[in-house]
Amino acid sequence: MQFGLSESQEFLKDSARKFFAGECPSAEMRRLMETDTAYDAELWSKLTDQGYTGIIFPEEYGGVGLGQVELMLLMEEAGRALLPGPFFSTVVLAGSVLDAVCTPALKSKYLAPICRGEVRATVAILEANASWNSRDVQLNAANGKLNGEKFFVPDAAVANFIIVVAGNGVFLVDSKAASLKISPMSGMDLTRKLYVVEFRNTPAEELGSVAQLPRAFDIATAALSAELVGGMQRTLEITVEYAKTRKQFGKPIGSFQAVQHQCADMYLETESSRSAVYYAGWALEEKAPDAATAVSIAKMYASDAGRTVGNRGIQIHGGMGFTWENDVHLYYRRAKASETAFGDATFHRERIASAVIDSGNVAAKTA
Amino acid sequence: MDLNLTAEELTFRDELRAWLVSNVPKDWSDWREKPMEESFPYLRTWQRKLQEGRWAAVSWPKEYGGRSASLMQQAIFWEEMARVEAPPMANSLGLGLIGPTIIAYGTEAQKKRFIPKILSAEEIWCQGFSEPNAGSDLAGLQMEARLDGDHYVVNGQKVWTSYGWVGNWCELVVRTDASLAKHKGLSVLLVDMKSPGVEVRPLRQMTGESEFNEIFFRDVRVPTENILGKVNDGWNVAMSTLMYERGSYGARLHLIFKSYITRLIELSRNIQRNGRPASQDPLIRQKLAQCSAEIEIMRFNQMRAFSRITATGVPGPEGSIQKIFWSELNQRLQQIAQEILGSYGQLLAGDPRAIEEGIWSYAYLRTRGNTIEAGTSEVQRNIIGHFVLGLPRSY
Numbered sequence: 001m002q003f004g005l006s007e008s009q010e011f012l013k014d015s016a017r018k019f020f021a022g023e024c025p026s027a028e029m030r031r032l033m034e035t036d037t038a039y040d041a042e043l044w045s046k047l048t049d050q051g052y053t054g055i056i057f058p059e060e061y062g063g064v065g066l067g068q069v070e071l072m073l074l075m076e077e078a079g080r081a082l083l084p085g086p087f088f089s090t091v092v093l094a095g096s097v098l099d100a101v102c103t104p105a106l107k108s109k110y111l112a113p114i115c116r117g118e119v120r121a122t123v124a125i126l127e128a129n130a131s132w133n134s135r136d137v138q139l140n141a142a143n144g145k146l147n148g149e150k151f152f153v154p155d156a157a158v159a160n161f162i163i164v165v166a167g168n169g170v171f172l173v174d175s176k177a178a179s180l181k182i183s184p185m186s187g188m189d190l191t192r193k194l195y196v197v198e199f200r201n202t203p204a205e206e207l208g209s210v211a212q213l214p215r216a217f218d219i220a221t222a223a224l225s226a227e228l229v230g231g232m233q234r235t236l237e238i239t240v241e242y243a244k245t246r247k248q249f250g251k252p253i254g255s256f257q258a259v260q261h262q263c264a265d266m267y268l269e270t271e272s273s274r275s276a277v278y279y280a281g282w283a284l285e286e287k288a289p290d291a292a293t294a295v296s297i298a299k300m301y302a303s304d305a306g307r308t309v310g311n312r313g314i315q316i317h318g319g320m321g322f323t324w325e326n327d328v329h330l331y332y333r334r335a336k337a338s339e340t341a342f343g344d345a346t347f348h349r350e351r352i353a354s355a356v357i358d359s360g361n362v363a364a365k366t367a
Numbered sequence: 368m369d370l371n372l373t374a375e376e377l378t379f380r381d382e383l384r385a386w387l388v389s390n391v392p393k394d395w396s397d398w399r400e401k402p403m404e405e406s407f408p409y410l411r412t413w414q415r416k417l418q419e420g421r422w423a424a425v426s427w428p429k430e431y432g433g434r435s436a437s438l439m440q441q442a443i444f445w446e447e448m449a450r451v452e453a454p455p456m457a458n459s460l461g462l463g464l465i466g467p468t469i470i471a472y473g474t475e476a477q478k479k480r481f482i483p484k485i486l487s488a489e490e491i492w493c494q495g496f497s498e499p500n501a502g503s504d505l506a507g508l509q510m511e512a513r514l515d516g517d518h519y520v521v522n523g524q525k526v527w528t529s530y531g532w533v534g535n536w537c538e539l540v541v542r543t544d545a546s547l548a549k550h551k552g553l554s555v556l557l558v559d560m561k562s563p564g565v566e567v568r569p570l571r572q573m574t575g576e577s578e579f580n581e582i583f584f585r586d587v588r589v590p591t592e593n594i595l596g597k598v599n600d601g602w603n604v605a606m607s608t609l610m611y612e613r614g615s616y617g618a619r620l621h622l623i624f625k626s627y628i629t630r631l632i633e634l635s636r637n638i639q640r641n642g643r644p645a646s647q648d649p650l651i652r653q654k655l656a657q658c659s660a661e662i663e664i665m666r667f668n669q670m671r672a673f674s675r676i677t678a679t680g681v682p683g684p685e686g687s688i689q690k691i692f693w694s695e696l697n698q699r700l701q702q703i704a705q706e707i708l709g710s711y712g713q714l715l716a717g718d719p720r721a722i723e724e725g726i727w728s729y730a731y732l733r734t735r736g737n738t739i740e741a742g743t744s745e746v747q748r749n750i751i752g753h754f755v756l757g758l759p760r761s762y
Binding site: 001002003004005006009069240243244251252254255256257259260261263264265267268271272274275276278279282286294296297300301346349350351352353356357 | 368369370371372373376439628632635646649652653655656657659660661663664667668670671673674675677678685687688691692745747748749751752753755756757758759760761
């Protein structure tokens with residue numbers, strides 16, 4: 001048993017870290033977040049050149065064919081850089097849904113262009129009730145048309161097509177359709193823009209059934225948790241650096257236990273989230289029987305930890321932590337948005353509860 | 368990353384499983400709730416049986432009677448022991464902490480003299496570290512060892528000594544040079560507990576029992592050949608023992624905690640809350656789920672730490688997150704148990720209405736000690752702050 005990263009996994013993580021540090025440093029991230037869409041075509045083509053847009057998808061569709069653990073590592077580094085724009089919605093979310101739901105012909109048509117970096121895409125899931133429970137989806141397609149609206153759709157304004165989760169199937173609409181209206185929602189996270197998408201007799205192509213969605217959503221949920229881990233890691237680094245250099249009462253504030261112990265807790269929460277995310281990635285890769293529960297464990301823990309690590313980071317920075325110029329609040333904003341996306345800790349605890357209380361026991365595959 | 372057991376690990380596990388099937392005692396449940404004074408001969412017999420199968424000290428090098436087991440194999444060992452609810456071993460400190468320290472620092476003569484009897488449970492070991500005025504600040508300990516010819520003469524007091532009442536030998540940290548800076552003047556002595564001047568008293572703890580002792584030393588003469596490691600290098604020797612403590616302890620906890628939460632979930636099905644089983648109360652469900660998840664995360668952390676130690680060679684300060692995690696989790700677990708059990712949660716062993724012979728009221732009180740023993744949570748956070756994160760020392 002080896003719960004460490006392999007050499008090639010270390011290499012991938014390390015090169016992703018260097019890539020994001022070079023191509024998306026804080027200044028660039030801040031520039032993009034001030035734009036309407038947070039999308040940059042040049043950055044996108046560089047992500048494509050790295051193979052990131054096809055990371056987990058089969059080579060026959062132009063993907064790189066790496067595993068779920070590798071996806072977690074890439075998302076962790078993307079989260080550490082607070083990568084703005086539609087990478088999560090296009091590659092992780094839309095890509096995984098297409099990969100799970102579509103026939104080979106449809107994959108060639110829609111997944112392959114994602115791998116090649118030619119298109120952006122997103123998935124419209126939530127409705128006015130903002131419920132992550134699939135049985136609360138009320139929108140249905142009728143006669144190849146959609147009518148209704150979807151909320152909190154990430155990056156819809158830069159998507160070439162939008163995948164729509166309906167009660168009676170998974171559908172695809174062209175985002176340029178005249179019968180489609182996309183309007184922004186003002187979310188707390190400035191690096192990932194949210195939209196309302198309205199359908200008025202919008203032509204919709206059926207991709208497949210909703211039966212395959214849970215696995216795609218589990219992958220997206222785990223990847224979002226990995227991104228949270230990266231955000232926690234960066235918040236911890238920035239905060240520890242500040243605690244070492246900021247002096248009060250003639251000493252670095254990091255020498256005071258009230259500060260030091262908060263940093264220790266940030267470390268504990270970050271590392272524990274990371275362990276849970278890596279395990280979830282491995283369980284998804286192995287299609288382990290406990291994979292869905294493992295994803296819930298990761299998302300539950302990382303959702304809460306993302307917030308508390310941010311709370312501590314801001315507090316330790318004192319007045320500096322409350323300023324716009326300090327990056328910690330930008331990570332904090334992302335953490336808040338990601339906390340609720342794909343179900344918050346309460347949602348996932350109930351999922352875990354039904355696994356451990358109602359139907360036997362949570363058992364790690366290796367236990 | 369590959370969480371499947373390797374062929375070698377599978378062989379190890381299967382050999383152990385097969386051995387346990389035919390050797391693990393069937394009547395441990397009759398003994399486990401009895402005072403340790405009564406069950407101790409039973410535990411000695413069990414350890415001897417393990418030793419005969421070469422399972423008593425799997426982590427030890429083969430030449431000392433172990434199996435040179437990797438950390439993963441050690442984890443497998445403790446998991447399998449917990450799975451079959453095997454009794455603990457009589458000489459748990461000798462096997463887990465003191466034996467490895469003697470192997471690392473001892474002379475050939477010391478190894479020859481002490482190691483076989485640690486393995487066979489013929490000589491039980493205790494650990495004389497904490498003092499009334501030296502707990503978290505261990506390096507501030509005062510017990511004096513004055514050189515007198517070929518003996519040290521030891522005076523002072525130790526507290527919180529596990530197995531003191533039954534110990535034949537003690538790993539004792541003493542001050543051999545008061546003129547040196549505090550952690551530089553310490554040495555470790557191996558002390559025969561039958562020496563004149565050693566007095567062991569029970570230390571009654573908040574649970575009402577006495578797991579620990581106080582030991583008083585009055586002009587106790589210890590031969591200089593019984594020094595472990597170099598004179599005035601005792602701090603490093605003692606720290607090595609504590610690393611073993613933090614490194615190996617966590618491995619066996621996963622299944623123990625899991626069996627607690629499983630029993631608790633079972634109880635929650637039969638206890639009514641607001642007109643329905645507690646297991647259907649949304650708030651209780653949230654808490655049980657949180658706890659179950661954290662028990663898994665504790666294990667993931669442990670496995671990651673083991674892989675890191677295997678790669679780097681030495682247990683590091685990361686062990687501190689394990690210590691904080693398991694001890695605080697155990698307290699949360701027992702708090703949830705109390706919430707579920709309500710008024711019954713307080714009933715002690717012996718009360719005919721106590722739930723499961725009062726194990727929950729006992730555990731609730733006992734877990735308060737978890738965040739104190741083996742390094743307080745505050746000390747662990749200092750270790751993370753300074754040694755892991757590189758923050759300036761706080762003291």
